[in-house]
Amino acid sequence: MQILVTGGAGFLGAWICRRLSRRGDGVRILDRAGSGDLLVAIAGARFAADCEWxxxxxxxxxxxxxxxxxxxxxIHLAGILTLACKEDPIRGAAVNLIGTLNVFEAALRHGIPKVVYTSSAGVYGPQSGEHPVPVSQYGAFKLACEGSARAYFADHGLPSIGFRPYVVYGPGRESGLSAGPSLACRAAARGEAYVFPYEGAAGLVYVDDVAAAYESALRHDVPGAHVFNMIxxxxxxxxxxxxxRELAPDCDIRTGGAAMPSAPDIAEGPLRDVLPDVPFTPLRDGIARTFAFYRDGSL
Known part of the structure; x- marks a missing residue:
């Protein structure tokens, strides 16, 4: 298959492209970024060179x-995160909402039969993990994208699968409010101090599990416009x-951030009923892999 990956130079894009490379898919990346350094670090220099940029x-x-x-x-990943949307809501809407509409319109124009896109657990506000009531501009834009995806299926029969990952962590995650687990691993591996930017419970999902979900969505034909939580x-x-501290007993990692803006009790729902091959990495294993990457570059 020939796959367009928007935002493919970013953290999640690098991990998804790593999986696509193992499938032998052709990859075309659309991104504003001028560097493929993260893709090289995660997917390898040979694959990065073979991608069409x-x-x-x-x-x-x-x-x-x-x-x-x-x-x-x-596979539509391009977007800007919570703090950037808060600082500039107009740009946030242009990138996260209008950008998503551009992707669906492009699929219609060229008869592309499937769109897999990124939503967010940010569609849930802090009060409910059952009913999406976002309190951030970012969450509001993502919820609007989900509604538009349903409209494209209702109006044009264009199938889509969206994913709402909660806190995605792993090698290469170094920006955004919820980058705390990854940055803590980096700090511990380098012997640096670090203070978590958020407090409270959240669903932490290892990045390669998320990448596997996108890969699975490409393989399975699931009629309709679906959105799945990834917790x-x-x-x-x-x-x-x-x-x-099991890996680095003397690490100086502390708490002290603000409360997460999403509810802690979001359920995963029917994800694995529809995509049964999506893996689950326990927290200790994911933290160990992330720590090892920042310690010696191993994946």
Missing amino acids: VHGDITDAEAVASTARGCDAI GEQATPEDVIAAL
Whole structure:
């Protein structure tokens, strides 16, 4: 298959591309980033060199459409995170919402039969893990994207699968409010001090489990417009610190951040009923792998 991956130069994109490379898929990346360093670190230099790179902006509808021509599916990852949306809601809407509409329009134009996209557990506010009531601009934009995906199926029969990962952690996750577990691993591996940017329980899901879910979504034909929670293992910063102290007993990792803006009790739901091959990595294993990456570069 020829797969367009928007935002493929980023953290999650690198891990998804790593899996696509093992499948032998052709990959075309649309990204504003000028560097593929993270893709090289995660997927390898040979695969990064084989990818087709298009430097463009997800808010440019014609750029998205022209880049999508000839592709068999689109994995849409391009977006900006919670704090950036808070600081500039207009840009947040342009990137996260209009950018997503550009992807669906490109799929329609070229007859691309499947869109797999990223939503977020941020669609849930802090009060309920059952009913999406976001309190952040980021969560509001992501919830709107889910509604638009349903409309594209209702109006045009275009199938899609969206994923709502909670806190995604692992090698390469170094930005965003919820990067705390990954940055704590990096600090512990380097002998540096670190203070978690958030407090409270959250679902921590290892990045390769998320990448596997996207890969599985490409393989399975699931009619309709679906959205699945990806929760991983419920854990607090204290749980992460305890796991790190098994690896680095003298690490200086502390708590002290603000409360997470999403409910701690979000259930995973029917994800594994529909995509039964999605793996689950226990927290201790995921923390150990992340620590090892920052200690010596191993994956």
